[in-house]
Amino acid sequence: MRASNIPVSVRSLPKLKAAMDKLGMTDFQKAVLLEVRRIHKGDTATYKRIAERIGHPKAYRAVGTVLRNNPFAPFIPCHRVIRSDGSIGNYSARGGSKAKLKLLESEGAL
Template sequence: MKFNTHKLKNYPKFYQKVWLACFKIPKGQTRSYKWVARQAGSPKAYRAVGTALAKNPFAPYVPCHRVIRSDGKLGGYSGTGGTSAKEKLLKKELRS
């Protein structure tokens, strides 16, 4: 799925960094909120990562569904359909 990252420019810089970090997660794989925080240059801001992902208006084009809790649980999902949609997206990516 192609996404024009120019659309992110009107959002806070931290949100942009978080959303761009999501593109680094390979399709069919997941990373933790802590991993995203490190990628965004703020290693202790994993809770703020959750906030940025919750405010992602571009889900699933910005693949925030690939971000999970460090204990392996799914965590939340702001996209249409909530956590069950997150689970379906991840399973679909694993199959393709």
């Protein structure tokens, strides 16, 4: 069973971690999601920044790979992660990058 195909709803951190383990996620995947979860409303971070913060400074591309299959949307605010050059980046959830932009605007991140 692949972790990427199981949508899960979790509100507390302990439950979130438990769910991650249950899904058999790697340490890297868990680290990425937990880091993204820390981004405050109205704020944004870059893929590169996330990679650096979890101790894999060159794995920024892999960060995108993890978010692409984010099983915890919208509990993990992955829409707050944008590209280093300031462009919006992609968004796999319904509505695509367009919806991503709208979310950021509604949160006051722009």
